[in-house]
Amino acid sequence: MPHEPYAVEMRGITKRFGTITANRAVDFALRKGEVQALLGENGAGKTTLMRILYGLYHADEGDIFVDGQMADIRSPRHAIAHGVGMVTQHFALVPPITVTENIILGYTDRFNIDLDAAHNKVAEASRRFGIAIEPRALVKNLSVGERQRVEIIKALYRDAKVLILDEPTAVLAPQEADELFESLKRLRDSGLSVIFISHKLHEVMAITDRVTVLRSGELAGTVNTAETNQADLAKMMVGRETFGVTKSDVNGRQGDIALRLEKISALDSKELVALKEISFEVRTGEILGLAGVSGNGQSELAQVLEGTRPSTGGRVSANGREITNAGPEQIMATGVGRIPEDRHESVVAEMTVAQNMALEHLHEFVRRGMLDKKRIRAHAETLIEAYQIKARPNDRIRTLSGGNMQKVILARVLERNPSVIIVAQPTRGLDVGATEYVRQKLLEQRQRGAAILLISEDLDEILELSDRIAVIYEGEIMNVLPAAEADIERLGLLMCGVSV
Amino acid sequence: MQIKIERSPAPVWFRPLIPLLAIVFTFVITASLVLLVNANPLSAYYYFLIDPLSSRVSAIEVLVKSTPLILTGAAVTFAFVGGYWNIGAEGQLLMGATAATAIGLQMHGVPAWIAIPLMILGGFLAGMLWALAPALMRVKLAIDEVVTTLLLNSVALLIVSALLNGPWRDPISQWPQSPEIAPSAIFPKLIPRSRLHLGFILAVIVVILVWFVLTRTAFGLRMRAVGMGSSAARFAGINVDRTMLISGLVSGGIAGLAGVTEVAGIHYHLIDAISGGHGYTGIIVATLGTLNAWGVLLAALFIGLIDTGAQTVSRALGVPVYLGDVIQAALLLVTLGFLLLQGYRIRWRRKG
Ligand SMILES: Nc1ncnc2c1ncn2[C@@H]1O[C@H](COP(=O)(O)OP(=O)(O)O)[C@@H](O)[C@H]1O
Ligand SMILES: [Mg+2]
DSSP, X not given: OOOOOOSXXXXXXXXXXXXXXXXXXXXXXXXXXXXXXXXXXXXXXXXXXXXXXXXXXXOSEEEEEETTEEEOOOSHHHHHHTTEEEEOSSOOOOTTSBHHHHHHTTTOOXXXXXXXXXXXXXXXXXXXXXXXXXXXXXXXGSOHHHHHHHHXXXXXXXXXXXXXXXXXGGGSOHHHHHHHHHHXXXXXXXXXXXXXXXXXXXXXXXXXXXXXXXXXXEEEEEEEGGGOOHHHXXXXXXXXOOOOOOOOOOOTTOOSEEEEEEEEEEEXXXXXXXXXXXXXXXXXXXXXXXXXXXXXXXXXXXXXXXXXSOOSEEEEEETTEEOTTOOHHHHHHTTEEEXXXXXXXXXXXXXXXXHHHHHTTGGGGEETTEEXXXXXXXXXXXXXXXXXXXXXXXXXXXXXXXXXXXXXXXXXXXXXXXXXXXXXXXXXXXXXXXXXXXXXXXXXXXXXXXXXXXXXXXXXXXXXXXXXXXXXXXXXXXXXXXXXXXXXXXXXXXXXXXXX | OEEEEEEOOOOGGGXXXXXXXXXXXXXXXXXXXXXXXXXXHHHHHIIIIIHHHHSHHHHHHHHHHHHHHHHHHHHHHHHHHTTOOOOOHHHHHHHHHHHHHHHHHTOTTSOHHHHHHHHHHHHHHHHHHHHHHHHHHHHHHOOOHHHHXXXXXXXXXXXXXXXXXXXXXXXXXXXSSOOOOXXXXXXXXXXXXXXXXXXXXXHHHHHHHHHHHHHHSHHHHHHHHHHHOHHHHHXXXXXXXXXXXXXXHHHHHHHHHHHHHHIIIIISSOOTTSSTTHHHHHHHHHHHTTTOHHHHHHHHHHHHHHHHHHHHHHHHHOOOTTHXXXXXXXXXXXXXXXXXXXXXXXXXXXXX
């Protein structure tokens, strides 16, 4: 079948980082006017492949064709000249200046800028592409969703024919994601080609025409969305059937209140109010999920409970003992285990796995005034074995993958059989295998009778694991629902501050 | 052909070579200065590095010169490992020397086995006391210790001058130098008819203690955790403020010991040039020694060698003595540069 040339085509792309091969002989072709998903687990090489297309990395092997012509893309400047635009996972906007200024930044080569004309052009582009944005707004005052729109307009303004979006929904509330999908459909219908990176199956099914799946840096295949389903895609992604963790509903041990928050308030790092009189309790043998859009006070709440941020009002107690504004040591002594949101802030990157595993309870590893290095090592070996961690005791922890690092933290907490577990974003950035492992472990702890507060921005995770679900919005608890009464729609509305 | 710089850490086997490479590189770039005064760089470096070791007398002198540097290097290391940037070893040394003098002057008729430990203790405490205010300001008020410890160096020097021009002015010569300390307070010589004194043993013991505390004790591990990642240390329940305070104070104490050895081992009285920058050189020593106790010992010996060689080289070739200082300063910059660069690699790539 003769067809018009692909919008872009990548042939035999290989990219190595030291010993890691992030892409191995990957072929990828994008038709004009289609939305194609680039699907794969975390670490599959999606971002790398697209950074190569956008000129941020240079492939070790392979060629790129734009509109049928071989293209030498050595920098984003070349990519833009070839009509390729990209919205990266971390936005490249300058917060203190306006939307328009950000959009024309680095684009105009004229010395003096006619700002009014520029504003008008941006406003016109916003209308034409159906993406609402206020040209004169300062970027620092925009929400994450709005900033993403600025990034998209920025790419389109530079006459992109191909738009790459790297995990655009990761930072959005469900309603915002829906809006984005509407915009993408409109853009496609006007002839734009879109590459949509994701690891979320339902999104891919909802808005794409074709799906290319990467697995461990290699091409697993390209399929038409209409001819596939979530189960098949999942199989392609991981190379095996995924097995959802199963929450056993019979659980006779749910009972006493183990963690209680009464009117907890706190400030964020900029001294602004982040938590407003938060109250809830978690019982033994239950997982309370705390859902919310990123940045609504989840981090601050976790830190207050972990003992790394003072509260400005209210009380916290665990197992009947007050731990309001207690330090980490005291909190751990009451039987609270802490798995923090930022893995890198809770392990000392330059220290070994064994040292990190011992660090929280170092006094237990001292003999006659000296560190008992044998004990530290043996302890690490036991945990590495028990938690299937792919590392040796003396490896520096920064050399571990995210999944293994998380297992180290998990091991160090769970080995002490905590009666209360505070866990924040436990699977962020982990691949499917590690994610399931972590969730399984949390369910085991619930079964054992631990009271678990699960703070997560991943709604699927919340729905899969929680017995009850609390929703936080702008530092306040909107509602606490039994899991049976919670569905995505209702939670989505609560997460956007709409009481239902 | 295309050259690219990528972020990727140097392999582990390469890291110990960095100080050595830095030394070689420093000699290459300082060669131009030697050429400038019409001397032959190779013979200059012969006098710098080899000649001092060729005679017993000058080899012993190398140990003498390195003694205070071992101590200030250990002091700086102890602070830096704990994430406390003590730039005040110079001032702490001066205070240690002042305390040693004050005690030494009172020791007439007191046996050496009392006088010497008393001076060592006094010098340690004085260094610690001088380090207290900046350390407290750091942990209580988050005031940058780099600035405060540095500024206090000048204050310490002014105090010493005030003492030497006031109460301690030598009554006989009227020079700004203190009277001599009691004979029993003078450090015994390790080798007769040389300048090598008990202070060298003290310095080596301190290195062993620092090594032991940093690598073999729970406190040392906590200190390293604080130094390498204070937020992770805090999360793990380590009292970051207390740990930092202790590492700053102990560091000051060790620097104070360097003042003791200079007074009791070399000069026997206090002069305002008692340090001559050993506190600052300690930063070079600690950096070149990659914050490792044994590395500090080696680095101090090396700098002691250059110090000794600088005199030989100027005598033999007419090169200014300051060349030794230039080499030391260049060495610090090059070592720092190399330590930074070890996080990167240069890639050559042929096009096509
Ligand atoms: N700049 C880099 N340096 C070293 N390794 C990298 C770099 N970027 C990505 N990688 C590695 O390449 C692999 C693929 O990463 P990435 O393309 O980000 O995956 P994805 O976007 O699919 O999650 C991972 O193992 C990652 O650690
Ligand atoms: Mg990615």
